[in-house]
Amino acid sequence: xxIYNFSAGPSTLPETVLRQAQEELLDFNGTGMSITEISHxxxxxxxxxxxxxxxxxxxxxxxxDYYVLFVQGGASQQFAAVPLNxxxxxxxxxxxxxxxxATKAYEEAARYGDVAAVASSADKNYTYIPDLSTVPFRPDxxxxxxxxxxxxFGTRFAELPQVASELACDMSSSILSEVVDxxxxxxxxxxxxxxxxxxxxxxxxxxxxxxxxxxxxxxxPTMLKYATQAKxxxxxxxxxxxxxxxxxxxxxxxxEQGGVAGMEKINREKAQLLYDYIDDSGFYTNSVEKKYRSRxxxxxxxxxxxxxxxxAKQAAQNGIAxxxxxxxxxxxxxxxxxxxxxxxxxxxxxxxxKFAAENKNA
Amino acid sequence: xxIYNFSAGPSTLPETVLRQAQEELLDFNGTGMSITEISHxxxxxxxxxxxxxxxxxxxxxxxxDYYVLFVQGGASQQFAAVPLNxxxxxxxxxxxxxxxxATKAYEEAARYGDVAAVASSADKNYTYIPDLSTVPFRPDxxxxxxxxxxxxFGTRFAELPQVASELACDMSSSILSEVVDxxxxxxxxxxxxxxxxxxxxxxxxxxxxxxxxxxxxxxxPTMLKYATQAKxxxxxxxxxxxxxxxxxxxxxxxxEQGGVAGMEKINREKAQLLYDYIDDSGFYTNSVEKKYRSRxxxxxxxxxxxxxxxxAKQAAQNGIAxxxxxxxxxxxxxxxxxxxxxxxxxxxxxxxxKFAAENKNA
Numbered sequence: 157x158x159i160y161n162f163s164a165g166p167s168t169l170p171e172t173v174l175r176q177a178q179e180e181l182l183d184f185n186g187t188g189m190s191i192t193e194i195s196h197x198x199x200x201x202x203x204x205x206x207x208x209x210x211x212x213x214x215x216x217x218x219x220x221d222y223y224v225l226f227v228q229g230g231a232s233q234q235f236a237a238v239p240l241n242x243x244x245x246x247x248x249x250x251x252x253x254x255x256x257x258a259t260k261a262y263e264e265a266a267r268y269g270d271v272a273a274v275a276s277s278a279d280k281n282y283t284y285i286p287d288l289s290t291v292p293f294r295p296d297x298x299x300x301x302x303x304x305x306x307x308x309f310g311t312r313f314a315e316l317p318q319v320a321s322e323l324a325c326d327m328s329s330s331i332l333s334e335v336v337d338x339x340x341x342x343x344x345x346x347x348x349x350x351x352x353x354x355x356x357x358x359x360x361x362x363x364x365x366x367x368x369x370x371x372x373x374x375x376x377p378t379m380l381k382y383a384t385q386a387k388x389x390x391x392x393x394x395x396x397x398x399x400x401x402x403x404x405x406x407x408x409x410x411x412e413q414g415g416v417a418g419m420e421k422i423n424r425e426k427a428q429l430l431y432d433y434i435d436d437s438g439f440y441t442n443s444v445e446k447k448y449r450s451r452x453x454x455x456x457x458x459x460x461x462x463x464x465x466x467x468a469k470q471a472a473q474n475g476i477a478x479x480x481x482x483x484x485x486x487x488x489x490x491x492x493x494x495x496x497x498x499x500x501x502x503x504x505x506x507x508x509x510k511f512a513a514e515n516k517n518a
Numbered sequence: 519x520x521i522y523n524f525s526a527g528p529s530t531l532p533e534t535v536l537r538q539a540q541e542e543l544l545d546f547n548g549t550g551m552s553i554t555e556i557s558h559x560x561x562x563x564x565x566x567x568x569x570x571x572x573x574x575x576x577x578x579x580x581x582x583d584y585y586v587l588f589v590q591g592g593a594s595q596q597f598a599a600v601p602l603n604x605x606x607x608x609x610x611x612x613x614x615x616x617x618x619x620a621t622k623a624y625e626e627a628a629r630y631g632d633v634a635a636v637a638s639s640a641d642k643n644y645t646y647i648p649d650l651s652t653v654p655f656r657p658d659x660x661x662x663x664x665x666x667x668x669x670x671f672g673t674r675f676a677e678l679p680q681v682a683s684e685l686a687c688d689m690s691s692s693i694l695s696e697v698v699d700x701x702x703x704x705x706x707x708x709x710x711x712x713x714x715x716x717x718x719x720x721x722x723x724x725x726x727x728x729x730x731x732x733x734x735x736x737x738x739p740t741m742l743k744y745a746t747q748a749k750x751x752x753x754x755x756x757x758x759x760x761x762x763x764x765x766x767x768x769x770x771x772x773x774e775q776g777g778v779a780g781m782e783k784i785n786r787e788k789a790q791l792l793y794d795y796i797d798d799s800g801f802y803t804n805s806v807e808k809k810y811r812s813r814x815x816x817x818x819x820x821x822x823x824x825x826x827x828x829x830a831k832q833a834a835q836n837g838i839a840x841x842x843x844x845x846x847x848x849x850x851x852x853x854x855x856x857x858x859x860x861x862x863x864x865x866x867x868x869x870x871x872k873f874a875a876e877n878k879n880a
Binding site for chain 2: 157158159161163164165166167168169171174175177178181182183187188189190192193194195196198228229230231232233235236237240264267268347349354355356357374375377378379380392393394395396397398399402475477478
């Protein structure tokens with residue numbers, strides 16, 4: 157009944173997690189209430205809030221001098237929250253424009269301080285990441301912002317910027333998919349709807365010194381201040397309890413599956429299978445510089461672009477959902493987050509082979 | 519197995535809605551995907567987004583010159599969004615301080631303009647609503663803000679302020695529980711987790727002229743601007759799809775149950791049953807002025823306050839959850855939103871009678 161869902165977000169979730177959620181949807185843990193009905197101040201929920209934080213800390217080896225926050229509003233809201241919280245130092249920040257959301261983040265921050273776009277890959281429709289060794293980072297910025305994985309364009313930073321400033325990173329489409337050294341970041345934020353949970357939950361991992369030791373801009377709304385949720389253990393107001401609950405089930409599932417290192421191994425394998433097939437096919441193509449290819453979002457086209465629409469349509473008839481590329485890129489995009497099993501990638505490749513054989517003379 | 523859940527929020531939901539959500543949690547409408555996994559740009563979700571807006575318009579008879587928005591962040595985030603969107607006129611607003619959240623809304627707004635607390639019921643721990651005929655409303659304010667129903671203190675505005683300014687109203691704990699004339703309001707906002715849906719969804723109903731005809735303050739974050747979601751039909755970024763989906767099931771359920779007028783009739787009956795019993799019991803007491811008693815949140819105490827803790831504890835052993843009062847009030851609070859059946863209120867009264875009989879000499 158379940159199909160392979162390659163949506164870029166909201167995205168496929170582990171079936172075992174959904175089955176558990178289904179089973180206990182009317183009676184969570186013997187309370188006689190749904191998890192959606194339990195007060196966020198009740199023990200049953202507060203235990204989830206705590207366990208989810210602890211599990212995420214274990215999975216990502218988050219140091220003790222970082223806060224883990226569960227907030228709302230998506231990465232789009234963090235585009236404002238990051239400058240409003242962090243521009244209280246020099247008031248300057250540098251941004252790397254490697255895609256649509258990176259650019260939106262820059263435009264929002266530019267409303268609040270001396271913010272520079274120090275590099276961009278717009279010249280080639282974001283099919284690469286600028287060479288970081290040549291980027292004119294400015295001295296004494298409050299932070300340098302980048303988007304670790306560009307969901308729409310299928311690119312990924314192969315290395316982290318080497319700067320003295322704090323790193324602020326949108327990790328929405330790569331969080332928990334590969335091992336990262338959290339201690340290199342000032343703040344990591346991620347909409348949960350790609351690799352973690354249903355939509356409506358945003359994870360923020362922020363160095364405590366940036367919250368306790370740096371004053372947000374005076375105009376920052378209370379709900380956007382990191383200190384608000386840090387002081388309240390993410391319970392300042394009613395959180396998206398259902399999404400935190402599912403996130404925690406996903407975290408447990410990942411811990412059982414070998415943690416992030418285990419996921420990275422499988423994710424590398426999944427991406428390599430798909431890119432290798434595309435490169436060898438003679439029928440499909442991917443336009444991203446190999447070094448910067450995303451492991452989460454694999455964009456591809458039929459070499460004969462007239463076939464793209466037929467591909468997406470026939471894929472849908474073959475148990476493959478949401479394979480159509482973003483309108484800014486066209487073609488196809490296979491989002492192969494943690495919850496996409498390798499069988500799903502093999503199923504997709506099988507269909508690609510069949511489609512290529514049937515259309516080789518088109 | 520299910521118990522009667524009197525939580526103030528997140529709160530009980532209709533069992534039929536939860537059962538439908540449970541049944542289709544792994545396969546929504548034959549898509550082979552969970553509703554939590556479907557792209558918000560896919561037809562299957564966009565239909566829900568549209569139907570939910572239409573159903574809410576029908577239920578509340580929302581005029582065409584109002585936008586209906588589904589956003590994130592809770593009422594707490596609207597405490598900032600309201601002034602940031604609406605103080606672009608005279609820059610002045612009046613607030614009525616009738617409780618904890620009303621006061622928080624005022625404090626947030628005061629950061630952004632010339633904002634006055636024109637009345638307060640703090641002198642009697644918010645057990646009444648100030649006489650609106652004596653409130654010194656200022657002329658030429660951009661809006662007058664009030665909290666229709668005060669969840670913590672169990673009070674309710676018996677009538678709407680009569681002012682020339684726009685009315686801005688936090689309706690989190692009373693939306694859809696009684697008939698209101700939307701055309702009298704500039705903006706109504708409500709966290710959905712009390713009367714509508716799981717937490718993480720905020721409903722905003724705002725006059726189009728206040729969005730299209732009034733410039734937000736320059737400092738307003740993009741995600742807090744009403745125009746952002748109004749222009750994008752609440753799909754500017756990924757919404758809380760699961761909560762919108764449940765909200766729509768609840769809307770359908772309400773339409774089947776006679777709409778808001780039908781709910782109001784039952785809600786009046788539920789509240790009267792409970793208040794009548796409290797008033798007649800000789801054992802329990804409610805401290806709210808009768809005219810201003812909430813129909814949604816019924817606060818009460820044992821006259822011998824030493825018994826309150828035992829009441830809450832024994833209630834929990836008798837299928838009654840989350841009856842303990844808020845720490846700012848003490849005692850007990852029965853939140854009897856739309857989804858609490860009258861049988862639940864009768865069950866509570868039955869327990870109250872038993873407890874009173876057993877403790878009459880304590």
